[in-house]
Amino acid sequence: MIASIDPRTGRKVEEVGTTTSASHLDDLCVRATAAAQELVALGRRGRAGLLRSMAAALQERRTDLVAVADRETALGEQRLGGELTRTCYQLELFADVLDDGAYLEATIDHAGDTPMGPRPDLRRMLVPLGPVAVFGASNFPFAFSVPGGDTASALAAGCPVIAKVHGAHPATSVLSHEALVAGAVAAGVTPDVINLVFGREAGVELVKRPAVHAVGFTGSLDVGRLLFDIASSRPSPIPFYGELGALNTLTVCPGAAAERGEDIAAGLTASFTLGVGQFCTKPGVALLPAGPAGEAIRRGLTERVEAMAAGFMLSERTARSYRDGTETLRGLPGVRVLASGAGGGADGWTGAPLLLQADADAVTGALTEECFGPVLVTVDYTSEEHLLELLRGFGPALTGTIHADAADAGFSARVYDQLGASVGRVVWNGFPTGVAVAWGMQHGGPYPATTNALHTSVGTTAIRRWVRPISLQNVPQNLLPDELRDTPADAAGLVRRIDGVLTPVTE
């Protein structure tokens, strides 16, 4: 049985589901394969309806969902309510993506002459890969779990989902799944568009199943790399989209430090301790200018952290990993503790905020790796060159943040250019925690931030992970997908590339 545990007490509250057997997994694969045909047959409009129906079903169960998730994750009802809103918005936004239709990259090249001789009629668009696996993360029980962005984008693409339930919130997963299934049924669609598996072993088996055509994963580098290696070494390898997290840097340029150090200290403290630091976009290191302005920021951080208290972390494993990770960091040569929040009580799994300072020449090994939880390391830089060298030492990441004012113009431009080469998102005069769901979002980055930097797990283009191109050569009109016909029946507004030119379908 799978235990649902309350992080505030560390005690098991109930048992949820059982580990999935190999034969049950076989059955789920067969059902997902059948559901794939149904999702294709639904077409864009039908799948948009499915997603909106699922969002409505989640909304209907809001009170229960938030209560169960809070009991399993201790993230608080306010945050979880917001996360559920975001999760519903995500489903609705992918419905908009389907209505828009441009994600199909519909392309028509009419037959004609070319410098190489006659060319046949060629029509290209993106088609779903087939059933996919989704591995949710502990820290977002809705937005990056069973009903989250991977599921929303995969269903939008036309790919049924088999979701591995995260052990830190199984009851939330089951309740979310019930909502998604109710949404599917209300839309007249088979419930097999989304199924669950339980247990680590079933998760590994899932990645190996021939019926599974791609994997979306959000979690740790260790588990992510393990599953990536399995996906890549299959007889028939499949894409593995692992959002693994990394150490995100935040640089304060000298002018910004002098101008608004107090605001930066306040914002930075809030950012690295938000949700008990359990964000993959958490700034893990702050690079401050040596001297009084940087020193003032450090003082501001120190005062704030000293006034804070421990929070409940997501699971025993998370709390232990945070304790071990911070013990390692504290013990490194050249590292000093600046401030530590008050510890938690005897009950539950807690983590206290921690502020460290590291000598610049100590930055190597564990200091360049993510430590999940409310810890921030500050490092002083002494010159522009020194800063750029330090940043190179931290390697690729999901985000890179720069605080700069007018006085920093030349300086900050060089930092910006260098950061852009190694992160998925550059944040200017802001804080990286929190990832907007938008057309323009990129959530990902060069390894180890993700296993596949060409894609995103947040934002509308996340759908691109679940589709592959196909070309149809001289295929008769009646067999073409509607979006590739000369005169589509239901594609007003769709932008296609026709004979090389982007062209909207007009009625």
Place this chain on the structure above:
Amino acid sequence: MIASIDPRTGRKVEEVGTTTSASHLDDLCVRATAAAQELVALGRRGRAGLLRSMAAALQERRTDLVAVADRETALGEQRLGGELTRTCYQLELFADVLDDGAYLEATIDHAGDTPMGPRPDLRRMLVPLGPVAVFGASNFPFAFSVPGGDTASALAAGCPVIAKVHGAHPATSVLSHEALVAGAVAAGVTPDVINLVFGREAGVELVKRPAVHAVGFTGSLDVGRLLFDIASSRPSPIPFYGELGALNTLTVCPGAAAERGEDIAAGLTASFTLGVGQFCTKPGVALLPAGPAGEAIRRGLTERVEAMAAGFMLSERTARSYRDGTETLRGLPGVRVLASGAGGGADGWTGAPLLLQADADAVTGALTEECFGPVLVTVDYTSEEHLLELLRGFGPALTGTIHADAADAGFSARVYDQLGASVGRVVWNGFPTGVAVAWGMQHGGPYPATTNALHTSVGTTAIRRWVRPISLQNVPQNLLPDELRDTPADAAGLVRRIDGVLTPVTE
């Protein structure tokens, strides 16, 4: 030393270059990394100029290039002249892609309120990965080798190329490289945008180098999978785009067989023997309706193949592999030789066309795998269900071809639906050999056709393999790439997605 050998004699003509040492490879990586910055700084327009200059430089050397390539590949001056034309067109088409700019997927979400609260200003586009490796194929010494589609699309994207020289045409590779370098210099660009390495060991090392960010490969399943596994198991894995080839099926529906069997026999013979069968898109198996109409097609194929003679193959390895492969096929139970072209002379490396027939229940193992060279296997099907089952047995491929007439309407629609799920290109009433360079082309398919079915190695979208998304949050206008500014200086005609809506930049 690397030997350049004439396939018409099997004798070494000259020695070309030396195997690349590890230290030389290190140096090439450093130079490629520096060149990457220059390619980014050039911008879209600058890179378009570079590609056009390279195309012009290839044209200037046309006579020499074709002569050397013919001497090394025996493909004939006419075919090679056409291939060089295509190669130049490819470079020019990617210049058009750069002028168009839509490949950047430029996206602007202005700051604003959302159901989840305020959202920052977010701007997304695709940026180059950095230096990449290209492994050309033996069978297209221009179009899929040093100056080919992988190189053209990578340079367009802004990624310097280190190309592994194919042992079957080293002199052509060196001459092509000289032309590309001359084109770069004429455009005022560093010659380090393209460099060569020689030798298998250097090729393997190239895939392991941290400076290399992705690999384009066209070649055999064995070598492709080996390099894919290396790319995937690096400490920092990189995308590997392996176009490996597969067994492409051609189905003749009953109505088409009855109506125009003679035309199909003629076209099919030409398609599987074109270029001595050395195409990855070659139809390797023809599925014919049992009965007189299918029998007539088989007779037409038989007569034509008996009248043909052996041709020179690309290399000793290719000829040996064809000989071994066809010996295996001939020896399988349930396989009969229908016709065999006249053998070659004593000199050089030849392969004779071969037509086989296989019993339907013999279709397994080697009969479901690609045999590179001018061999075609015919198989009879007895019903629609039988055909669909046979097709499933052949697995994924680059292409799937259907010949169908009006009488085949329901039948052919089911074949079409099933094929679409497992190939990259469906060809209707045509022949798959030859891949048009176009916006609408997809050249790729589910494994083992390629290692990455989400991408193409031919056509304008091949550029997507070398770019990754980045989001820029609240970044000041002057630091944004021109394409993401509110008022771009040089982007008239560029279509961007602004606040969710595709919007052209107007002057």
